[in-house]
Amino acid sequence: MKNTAIYIHIPFCDHKCIYCDFYSLVSYDNIEEYLKYLKLEIAYYAKLYSQNRIIDTIFFGGGTPSFMTPNYIGEIIAEISKNFNLDQNAEITLETNPGTVSKQKMAEFIIAGINRVSIGIQTFDEKELKFLTRIHNKETAIKTVYNTAEAGIENISIDLIFSLPNQTKKTWIENLNIAASLPIKHISTYSLILEKGTILNKMVLDGKVKMASENHDAELYKYTMDFLTNEGFTQYEISNFAKENYECRHNLYYWEYRDYLSFGTAAHSFVNGERWWNFSSLKKYISEIEINRNAKRGSEILDKSQILDEYIMLGLRSKGINLSEIKKYSDDWYFEKKENINSFIKERYLIQTEERISCTQKGYIICDEIISKLI
Ligand code: SF4
Structure with a gap:
């Protein structure tokens, strides 16, 4: 039996954040239709790859998967379970944005099968949140973590971004102090990357925004590593820190070069040394699945x-x-x-x-x- 991970891409978002280059849509017209085609894609790949495999992790990423109803997420987990051999102790993560889940909704996600939550906080600083055009504020971010814990999720991760334009060391330290006071087991900290095609990229090109210098970035990164290590987190990847036994099992599949299947728009899979990727456009994804039952745009076998x-x-x-x-x-x-x-x-x-x-x-x-x- 070979352990395998499954990633599900949910491309719907409330709005487009200025720094984001993920494939995401701000229209909800096709949400129900998307579920139907995801199920068809899952069934198609199960015929090819379900034998002799155990699904050890499922990760709902996006987009904003927590915008979906618990039933929606539950139906996808049930479809995976119907078609694959899903380990009963599988790690099942939901990427969650603050402001999209109440304690009640989180409790329903748990009933649907979610047992790990990764919360996209990015920063607790009100000015920085506005700059990043996030929909939440500091209070909502903190409340989302407590709601998640009180609903019964123990394995909570948060994402933070450093080296934001005009971010001082002091505001970054405040972010880390708040994070360390929360009931979380895992932190991912990323330095802000300027991606082509984003609104932020245009702002920088137009001279409206200046990115942080490399030295400042290195200083904040070094501080982060020292701080989180002192707080009892172990660094197990360049951007990831976990309390003992709380490393993200799903991400280890990517970093340890193990097999993963991914479903949905723009999803990338890697199985038996072959990598393939899906069409990004929702319209194209749906029409390809309708005809071929898969939406493979390209593939490569690595030498x-x-x-x-x-x-x-x-x-x-x-x-x-x-x-x-x-x-x-x-x-x-x-x-x-x-x-x-x-x-x-x-x-x-x-x-x-x-x-x-x-x-x-x-x-x-x-x-x-x-x-x-x-x-
Ligand atoms: S919520 Fe996340 S995926 Fe959606 S636009 Fe913002 S950064 Fe991108």
């Missing part, structure tokens, strides 16, 4: 050297390169890179144990540079 490079990159960004596993992709890599590896170890950017080579916290700060030397 050995691509797999090796990706394995190294993902390993260094997370828990490290497993020295026996990497032999599956290359016998020579370690010996070819030994000099570079040793010099990074000497400067305490990398650490090597019998089992693996990993970035230290100092190493995470220059992770891209390390990766470029080791691939």
Whole structure:
């Protein structure tokens, strides 16, 4: 039996945030229709891949999955359970935006099967929330965490963004202090990235907004790692911190290069060394599923050297390169890179144990540079 993860993309949002480049729609006209086609896609791939597999995690991402009704989410979980072998202890995560769920609605999500919630708070600072055009305020963000905990979810994660334009170290520290006071088990902290095609990108190009400098970004990132480590969180990926036993099992599938199936618009899957991706447009997704029962836009089978490079990159960004596993992709890599590896170890950017080579916290700060030397 092979453990496998499933990702479900729910593309509907209340509005478009200025920094967001995810595929999301602000019209709700097709919500019910989308459910029908998701079910058809799930059934199609189950015929191909359900044998000898156990579904270990399901992740509802978006968009804003918490806008959906608990019944809607429950129907998708039931469809997966009907078509695949769903582990009864599977981790089932719902991405949730503050302001979209009451305690009652969260309790109904639990009945539907949700047992982990990832809340997209981004910042507790009122000015920064306005700048990011989020629909919630500080009070709603905090209330959503408590509502979730009181409804019965123990495994709560929050997302925060740092290096926002004009964000001072002081406001970022305040964000971290509030986060640490909440009943959460996991934090993802991302530095704001300027994505092409976003409103924010245009604002920067027009000179209306200035992005934070690299030095400021590195300073906030270093502070974050020290702070969260002191608060009892372990860093297990460049942007992710968890209390003991609360690492996100789903995300580990991506970082450890294990199989995952994804359904919905713009979804990417990776199974048996093949990667494929769906059409992004909802209209196209629906028409493709109608005709072919799948909405595959493209696919690739990675060759050995691509797999090796990706394995190294993902390993260094997370828990490290497993020295026996990497032999599956290359016998020579370690010996070819030994000099570079040793010099990074000497400067305490990398650490090597019998089992693996990993970035230290100092190493995470220059992770891209390390990766470029080791691939
Ligand atoms: S709520 Fe999330 S997915 Fe939707 S537009 Fe905002 S950032 Fe993007």
